[in-house]
Amino acid sequence: MNFRTVLLYILLLLFAANVQAKVIKNIETEDADIEVRVFPAEGNVLLLGFPCDEGKSIAEERTAQSLSEDGVEVWMPDMLGGFMLPKVRSSLADIPTETITAIIAEALKTGKKVYLIASGPDTELVLRAxxxxxxxxxxxxAGAILMFPRLYKDTPVPGEVPEYVDAVGKTQLPIMLLEGGRTPNRWGLNTLSNELQKSGSDVTSKVIPKVRGYFFKRQDANRSEDVVTSQMAGLIKVSLFYLGESEI
Known part of the structure; x- marks a missing residue:
């Protein structure tokens, strides 16, 4: 074994020592025991996500691991599994707000700054909690990142002001909205931003060019969507920066 090979082997060992593997944490609440996938990190920022995916997300786990390696701890509670609910939108109404706030309380016990993140209809859980x-x-x-939020009560009627779920407009935290440039929902970003600001939330919105909503979950993803999926960790870190986070 030559010197270059030995040096490479040592560097790989050092890198592996700094990367902490995913661990499973169980949080007991009054309504259910929730299994949380934790991607530990040494930094002062904790990202608490609500994928509502029955623990089966792939792109989200890769992103979480990448963020962990960059010093951002990630928690992903399995809300559907905890309540034995199917993966359908109507299940969200069966998840008690008190269970979500119990998880927030547990995250804050770490002493880190906690940011919430969710996508699609799951963003309602974040706002409600x-x-x-x-x-x-x-x-x-510290704030919330809402990716491709789907917060309408009913299908919007063209030309009419949309009606949002009750949780919209009742928070005072900094919010980052992200929407795909290839989805009609992008045209409703200003209206949604205005509604979210009604109780004092500071809202920033950005459109991600050339992608559709849920692009990181699509089986038919195009090249642009594949590229953005591979850079999700960077996208989230930029979002945290817009929310005022400087320790990343």
Whole structure:
């Protein structure tokens, strides 16, 4: 074994020592025991995500591992599994807000700054929990990233002001909205931003060019969507920066 090979082997061992593997954490709440996938990190930022995917997300796990390697700890609670619910939108209504706030409380016990993140209809969980958390005068969470939020109560009628779920407009935390440039929902970003700001939330919105909503979950992803999926960790870190986070 030559010197170059030995040096490479040592570097790989050092890198492996700094990368912490995913661990499973169980959080007991009054309504259910929730299994949380934790991607530990040494930094001061914790990203609490609600994929509602029955623990089967692939792109999200890769992104979480990449963020962990960059010093951002990631928690992914399996809300559907905890309540034995099917992966359908109507299941969200069966997830108690108190269970979500219990997980937020557990995350804040780490002493890290906690940011919430979710995509699609799952963003309603984030807003609902954040609203109750603030109403109970707890230590505030640092902000929220809402990716491709689907927060309409019903299918919007062209030409009419859309009606949003009740949780919209009831928070005071910094919010980052991300939407795909190839989805009609991008045209509703300003309206949604205005609604979210009604109780004092500071809202920033950005359109991701050349991608559709849920691009990282699609089987028919195009080249642009594949590229953005591979750079999701960077996209989230930029979003945290827009929310005022400087320790990343």
């Amino acid at each position: 954040a609203s109750q958390w603030e109403a109970e005068d707890h230590e505030p969470v």
